[in-house]
Amino acid sequence: MNRVLVVTVPAAPDGDLCQMRDYVKESLEQGVLVVGAGVQWELLELPELGGVWVQNTGSPGEVSTSAISRATNLEDKAAFAGYGAKDKRRIYERLRKYRDHHGLGSLEPLADAAGQELTVTALRDALLGRKLPIDTWRAIGLVLDRLEPEN
Structure with a gap:
């Protein structure tokens, strides 16, 4: 069942x-x-x-x-290939860590900090491993750099 x-x-x-x-x-x-x-x-x-x-x-x-796919794990869906795959994977991992650390409701402040460049929907799509333009991934990386600088 x-x-x-x-x-x-x-x-x-x-x-x-x-x-x-x-x-x-x-x-x-x-x-x-x-x-x-x-x-x-x-x-x-x-x-x-x-x-x-x-x-x-x-x-x-x-x-x-x-x-539809039976996969329910985010990791199973996030397969990056082609141009910028390494950068997309790195930004994806940072976004997941940000989301895990800050919890539910954390995407809205992230989108607000990015201004016009990002929407909450784009951030959710990124977390779900959906195909996004490299410029969107870079915008996510930039806002994460501002809010959560890498050590």
Whole structure:
């Protein structure tokens, strides 16, 4: 049996839902999920579905499926290759250490310190090991240099 957390949020634009998805995933990987007013959650137990997750689209009985990776560890997803891979890996590790040290809510002050160069979404994408332009990685490195100089 697989356990699946279903989080229901009030109607929101698609961009907000993507941010909420990323927030929930990141929070669960950290071991703590804080939800606001109007957000509901339910833990379901489903039989093994062979690499497919079931996602309720909002209407009872209306179900869509999508194949996704089973990896849940951040380290499993962060594979850097090509131009700047060494720098990306180094910045990624520094960002993870920053996040581990400062905890939930630490990405907002980091984005604020970077000004227009970074968003919280870009920082979450970096933590999830998603493909980002090298300029974004460098911006993350610069703000970490300012806030958390390497010893």
